[in-house]
Amino acid sequence: MDRQGILIIVSGFSGAGKGTIMKELTARCEQYALSVSATTRQPRPGEEEGREYFFRTREQFERMIADGELIEYACYVNNYYGTPRAWVEEQLEKGRDVILEIEIQGARKVKKQYPDAVLLFVMTKDIQTLMERLAERGTEAPEVIAERLRQAVAEAEGIEEYDYLIVNDDLNACVEQVHSIILSEHEKVIRNREKIARIRAELEELVKGE
Amino acid sequence: MDRQGILIIVSGFSGAGKGTIMKELTARCEQYALSVSATTRQPRPGEEEGREYFFRTREQFERMIADGELIEYACYVNNYYGTPRAWVEEQLEKGRDVILEIEIQGARKVKKQYPDAVLLFVMTKDIQTLMERLAERGTEAPEVIAERLRQAVAEAEGIEEYDYLIVNDDLNACVEQVHSIILSEHEKVIRNREKIARIRAELEELVKGE
Numbered sequence: 001m002d003r004q005g006i007l008i009i010v011s012g013f014s015g016a017g018k019g020t021i022m023k024e025l026t027a028r029c030e031q032y033a034l035s036v037s038a039t040t041r042q043p044r045p046g047e048e049e050g051r052e053y054f055f056r057t058r059e060q061f062e063r064m065i066a067d068g069e070l071i072e073y074a075c076y077v078n079n080y081y082g083t084p085r086a087w088v089e090e091q092l093e094k095g096r097d098v099i100l101e102i103e104i105q106g107a108r109k110v111k112k113q114y115p116d117a118v119l120l121f122v123m124t125k126d127i128q129t130l131m132e133r134l135a136e137r138g139t140e141a142p143e144v145i146a147e148r149l150r151q152a153v154a155e156a157e158g159i160e161e162y163d164y165l166i167v168n169d170d171l172n173a174c175v176e177q178v179h180s181i182i183l184s185e186h187e188k189v190i191r192n193r194e195k196i197a198r199i200r201a202e203l204e205e206l207v208k209g210e
Numbered sequence: 211m212d213r214q215g216i217l218i219i220v221s222g223f224s225g226a227g228k229g230t231i232m233k234e235l236t237a238r239c240e241q242y243a244l245s246v247s248a249t250t251r252q253p254r255p256g257e258e259e260g261r262e263y264f265f266r267t268r269e270q271f272e273r274m275i276a277d278g279e280l281i282e283y284a285c286y287v288n289n290y291y292g293t294p295r296a297w298v299e300e301q302l303e304k305g306r307d308v309i310l311e312i313e314i315q316g317a318r319k320v321k322k323q324y325p326d327a328v329l330l331f332v333m334t335k336d337i338q339t340l341m342e343r344l345a346e347r348g349t350e351a352p353e354v355i356a357e358r359l360r361q362a363v364a365e366a367e368g369i370e371e372y373d374y375l376i377v378n379d380d381l382n383a384c385v386e387q388v389h390s391i392i393l394s395e396h397e398k399v400i401r402n403r404e405k406i407a408r409i410r411a412e413l414e415e416l417v418k419g420e
Contacts, residue, residue: 121399127412153417156410164397165406177397184394187374187387189331196375200366202337207363 005033005092006185007114008099009107012122013155014148015133017168021122022099024175032182033096035088038064041079054084072102072109077147083110097182103151104158111161118185120178121162125169215243215302216395217324218309219317222332223365224358225343227378231332232309234385242392243306245298248274251289264294282312282319287357293320307392313361314368321371328395330388331372335379 012018026032038054040061049055056064061080064070073082083100091098100110111117124130130152134145159165164181168174185191222228236242248264250271259265266274271290274280283292293310301308310320321327334340340362344355369375374391378384395401 123409127409127416131416149413149417153413156406156413159406159410160399162399164394165399165402166397177394180390181394181397184374184387184391187376187391189370189372189375192375196366196369199333199337200369203359203363203366206337206341207359 003095003186004191005095006097006182006191007088007092007110007117008097008182009110009117009119010099010101010122011104011107011155011162012166013124013130013152015130016122016124017133017171018101018122020171021168021174021178022101024171025178026099028175029179031097033091033098035083035098035100037081037083038070039079039081071113072106074103074105076103077144104155104161108161116190118164118182119162120164120166121159122166122168125167213305213396214401215305216307216392217298217302217320217327218307218392219320219327219329220309220311220332221314221317221365221372222376223334223340223362225340226332226334227343227381228311228332230381231378231384231388232311234381235388236309238385239389241307243301243308245293245308245310247291247293248280249289249291281323282316284313284315286313287354314365314371318371326400328374328392329372330374330376331369332376332378335377
């Protein structure tokens with residue numbers, strides 16, 4: 001592939017279904033690679049090392065920070081989460097579109113280092129639905145839900161820093177929409193500088209020859 | 211419709227097929243409205259007043275300029291071409307996506323007045339194909355083709371001012387691609403400020419209520 005991959009940053013309210021959308025997207029199209037974060041939080045039942053997360057101790061994680069091995073990291077509900085740099089850059093160079101599912105502080109840090117990244121913000125169709133989904137998940141204590149709600153208010157303050165708003169009403173439609181957005185992004189002039197330079201050179205050659 | 215239409219500016223090399231793409235797009239989807247330009251050039255066989263162009267005398271056209279009735283106008287191969295403002299704004303307010311097929315000087319003027327406009331640049335898959343299409347059209351004298359080639363070099367200088375590069379290889383694929391780009395553009399955060407404000411207000415209300 002002669003085209004460079006796109007770095008896709010996905011944030012959104014907890015419970016809006018970003019994880020499900022992105023898993024479905026990577027399952028359908030090989031062009032997408034879902035970045036696996038490192039974290040210090042405990043594995044949930046069924047989670048596997050290297051699949052959902054790289055589970056690390058606080059000490060290990062802090063060494064990764066010190067060695068510059070993370071594109072971004074943040075502390076959330078008392079645990080570290082971070083994005084390993086080497087794997088991401090390798091995938092982008094192969095032409096794959098890499099999806100980072102991170103919160104807004106992380107998104108800001110990544111955008112600074114990768115200004116061509118595309119930022120998606122996922123939300124439910126309304127707040128009522130968001131509350132229902134948070135309650136249904138059933139794995140969280142009420143105080144965690146309350147904390148996530150406060151977090152949602154903080155995240156909502158930053159929506160304008162994102163490029164696209166993804167409303168997750170129907171999963172299938174939503175996955176198609178994200179895919180369509182990324183395909184369109186590949187046609188951006190800023191992502192086709194080489195092709196443009198080639199056409200321009202040919203054209204000038206032709207006019208000179210007249 | 212509660213959403214605002216998008217102003218779509220389409221430029222590209224003469225012979226790249228922008229007219230055909232845009233006619234096909236408007237034929238397939240009602241959301242698109244193709245702007246009809248005013249011009250002082252003579253009608254070609256089969257062209258109809260108000261369909262391909264509004265044909266005006268030089269005097270009439272210059273009065274439209276003086277009265278500010280045109281979003282942009284330019285002189286090209288010794289004739290005026292311009293975009294009537296009132297019709298465009300009416301369509302945008304109705305929520306329709308309005309397509310302006312204009313050259314780069316006009317595109318720059320429109321972008322200044324409508325910064326949220328989306329700029330598309332249409333090209334053939336290579337320069338060889340462009341030359342073939344210019345020759346095939348058969349309605350132009352060799353000196354007109356040569357002039358268009360020089361014009362193409364000038365237009366190519368400005369490609370970076372456009373948002374998307376549309377390579378017209380297969381017409382059907384190309385029309386689908388443009389449609390997909392416009393649908394994606396509608397999901398841009400900058401085009402959904404009202405929806406975001408509503409969600410944010412609801413969320414803050416909820417947290418206050420706790």
